[in-house]
Amino acid sequence: MNKTIPGIGLNIMKILKTTFALAACALLAGCLESRTMAGATDNIPAPPDYNDSTQWYVTDRKAPADIFYIISTETGDYTLADGTPFHHADTYNDSVRRPLYGEMLGVDTLLSGRLNFFSPYYRQCSLQTFTSDSLEAERMPVALDDVRKAFGHYLKHYNQGRPFILAGFSIGGRLVVELMKEMDDSTFGRMIAAYTIGIGIPEETLRPSNRFMGAKGAGDTGVTICYNSVRDTSCVMKGIGKSAFAINPVNWRTDDAKATLITEPTPLLPIDQQEKDTMTVCLDTDSRLLIVTGYSATDYVLPLIGCEGNYHTREIWLYRNQLRENMALRARKFLEK
Numbered sequence: 001m002n003k004t005i006p007g008i009g010l011n012i013m014k015i016l017k018t019t020f021a022l023a024a025c026a027l028l029a030g031c032l033e034s035r036t037m038a039g040a041t042d043n044i045p046a047p048p049d050y051n052d053s054t055q056w057y058v059t060d061r062k063a064p065a066d067i068f069y070i071i072s073t074e075t076g077d078y079t080l081a082d083g084t085p086f087h088h089a090d091t092y093n094d095s096v097r098r099p100l101y102g103e104m105l106g107v108d109t110l111l112s113g114r115l116n117f118f119s120p121y122y123r124q125c126s127l128q129t130f131t132s133d134s135l136e137a138e139r140m141p142v143a144l145d146d147v148r149k150a151f152g153h154y155l156k157h158y159n160q161g162r163p164f165i166l167a168g169f170s171i172g173g174r175l176v177v178e179l180m181k182e183m184d185d186s187t188f189g190r191m192i193a194a195y196t197i198g199i200g201i202p203e204e205t206l207r208p209s210n211r212f213m214g215a216k217g218a219g220d221t222g223v224t225i226c227y228n229s230v231r232d233t234s235c236v237m238k239g240i241g242k243s244a245f246a247i248n249p250v251n252w253r254t255d256d257a258k259a260t261l262i263t264e265p266t267p268l269l270p271i272d273q274q275e276k277d278t279m280t281v282c283l284d285t286d287s288r289l290l291i292v293t294g295y296s297a298t299d300y301v302l303p304l305i306g307c308e309g310n311y312h313t314r315e316i317w318l319y320r321n322q323l324r325e326n327m328a329l330r331a332r333k334f335l336e337k
Contacts, residue, residue: 044142045090048121050153055091057104058158059117065192065331066116066164068154069107070147070172072198074099077126087129088142091121100124106267107169110320113328115165118158120150124171130239130305147175148182155187163334165327167195169316173226174199180211180224188222192334195323196226198315200243200288214245218252218326221334225249225326228310229281229290229318235309236289237302246288249319250281252326258282265297267317279318292318 048055075089075096090096100121108117123146125139168176173196180194188211201224206212215223227246230236250259261279264271279294292311300306300313316323 043084043086045086045088045123046092047123048091048146048150050120050150055121055150057101057108057117057119057121059108059112061112061114061116063114063116064162064335066118066159066162067112067327068151068164068166069104069117069119070122070168070175071100071103071107071119071124072168072170072172073124073127073130074103075124075126077128087126087135087139088123089121089126091123097121103169107316110316111167111324111327113324115327115331116162118154120147120154122146122150127304130171143171144175144178147179151179159190161190163190163192163331165192165195165331167197167327169197170199170312173197177201177205177212181205181209183211192221193327193330194224195327196224197323198228198240198312199226200228200240201226201245202241203244206244212244214254215247215252216254219329219333221330221337227283227290227315228312229292229315230311231293231295231309232291233284233287233289235307236287237307237310237312238305243288246283246290248281248283248290249322249326252322254283254285256283256285261292261318263318263321265295265314265318266299267314268299 050056077085077087078096079085089100091100104119108119122143124143125136129135129139166176166179168174176194176196177199180188183191193215201212213223215225224245225247226243227249228236228240228243245254247254248257248259250261251257253259259281261281262276263279264274265277266274275296277294277296279292282291283289284291295311297314300311301308302310302313306312311318
């Protein structure tokens with residue numbers, strides 16, 4: 001296993017609490033060291049070399065199937081001691097890497113079960129990027145280029161022909177969509193399913209591609225899973241439009257049947273210090289949003305772009321058990337074929 005920051009235990013509450021704190025520090029733009037591309041004028045860090053094992057988080061469980069996971073935004077704008085600003089993660093900088101590693105470790109622990117887990121470090125854009133459409137358009141190509149190269153390296157050097165789950169959360173989910181658009185038939189034929197968590201996939205994405213088929217149940221394969229959780233339909237976060245399809249990850253249905261979810265509301269407190277919430281989760285078939293009632297936590301709002309009543313930061317935590325079991329089920333169904 002290639003875990004690049006040794007000594008962190010697998011107490012998931014502690015992991016996720018630490019990750020949250022580190023990400024918050026990054027968003028406050030501390031003074032960090034970094035390295036710039038030679039001759040660059042826009043202060044872009046050096047690209048990751050995916051032949052370098054430090055640019056990967058890998059857990060090899062000797063399983064017959066993999067998860068390739070793309071992390072969400074864990075980076076904020078930061079400056080060097082001389083005041084030089086940066087808006088992309090430097091994957092060789094320990095201070096910048098730490099929150100990225102925290103998400104990789106947390107998601108691997110929560111979701112992988114017995115599956116192998118691969119996640120690349122990449123020059124993700126800072127959270128401040130997503131306050132402006134023009135900044136996003138300018139900066140996202142760097143992140144996409146890294147992820148494209150990482151996925152190619154994974155297929156050539158790590159995958160060894162195994163079936164795989166392609167998964168990403170938030171901006172990681174959007175990068176999953178971009179990889180799927182470019183995927184050749186042979187690679188797509190080995191994809192168990194794609195989990196694009198916390199994003200919507202608009203109708204216009206479907207038209208030029210035959211890669212996107214919304215999941216209809218718990219065990220279909222070659223499909224895409226997406227959902228967005230809100231208190232009500234007025235709580236949509238900026239940048240998340242209406243999705244062409246969605247599914248309820250509690251009952252794995254696409255109608256408006258209500259499902260009961262009983263779980264701890266926050267990853268930021270020890271489990272023995274919180275009561276479980278009994279929530280009702282229902283897919284609104286008009287907006288294709290998950291309507292969640294009975295949720296008690298107040299510590300969920302994403303900085304800068306989040307809003308009250310939008311549960312974006314909890315899209316993995318709340319449904320962690322359902323997602324882990326579902327990934328295992330879809331992998332088993334795929335392998336049985």
